[in-house]
Amino acid sequence: MTNNVNDLSVRLSQAGIPLNEPTSPAQLQTPWFVRALQAFSGWLAALFLLGFIAMGVVFVVESPAASMGLGLAMISAAYGLFRRARSDVLEHLALAISLAGQLLVAWALVEWWEASPDSLWALLGWSLFGLQCVLALIMPSQVHRGFSAFAASLALYMALATSAMAAVASGLVLLAITLLWLNEFRWPGRFKDVQAWGYGLLLGLLVIQWLAHSGQALPLLNDMTDSAWAGLTPWLSVALLALALLLVFLSVFQRFSSSRGRWAAYPCAAALLIVSLYVPSVGQGVVVMSLGFAIGHRVLVGAGVLSLLLGIGSYYYWLESTLLLKSLTLLVIGGLLLLLRWALRQWLSTPVATSDDGSLDHDA
Structure with missing residues (x-):
């Protein structure tokens, strides 16, 4: 076993791939509860510091220029503190200072544009x-x-x-x-x-x-506003959704080149885009969930499921019909989706046949 490892190391070195052997034991990570306590300490210190500053510069909120100047100064100070922060206390202290500066900038903008x-x-x-x-x-x-x-x-x-x-x-x-x-x-x-x-x-x-x-109501079931772009909003949203879904498909197809999978993916995507015209969150949830499966990211998969459930739940309460009709609608849609899943699994599965010599013959 040792010889195999040494041979692999020699081959990697000959290929120009450097190997860095650890010269010291790995450092232990700070436990999460200690970091949480440090973050709380940073926010507490930031609140006392900002409160002390606010007592002496109350007049700042009355002047948009002063609010803007102080806000930008606090953001700059937070940037410098971030550059030197080596602990969670200083990092969260800088974050609180930056947020306070951003609030002052936003207040100055509101005061300047209050006339319009x-x-x-x-x-x-x-x-x-x-x-x-x-x-x-x-x-x-x-x-x-x-x-x-x-x-x-x-x-x-x-x-x-x-x-x-x-x-x-x-x-x-x-x-x-x-x-x-x-x-x-x-x-x-x-x-x-x-x-x-x-x-x-x-x-x-x-x-x-x-x-x-x-x-708010569904995009295609209410009069949104008199904006010139109001009628194009659902179509622009679906176009962006289609582009995101296409990027996910291209990433998957680069690793799994299956013609059957491509022929099955595009009709399903077209059906999803049609549904997204009426319920945009459903399409967004499916895209996020598909993206999570494509790159193996559990957080994205969970967020996609949450988004999908949020869209379906909102659609249920938006339907202007009786509870019985709503339940039957969701029951039929769920049954059709399960039937579509079963049909896709049957079609995409590769049949395996046995040849005369007893070996497995995969039918492509």
């Missing part, structure tokens, strides 16, 4: 979206990157909701999630950054779906 209330939310949404995108790229903290990605998705939803294009925001976030997780290992140096962005956008997608289901 019609476009206030759109301008505020686009401004915060740009700010969060910049912070997600430059902040040297995985926690802050994830939070900024989450806040950017909500700001995008707020900006597009003013023009009746809220469904497009979820489609754009879904496409960004698909691109990030499919290219998770493409940039080894930014591996943790990509994960932070992916988790933040995933949480943002779930929150956007919850906001869409909290009281």
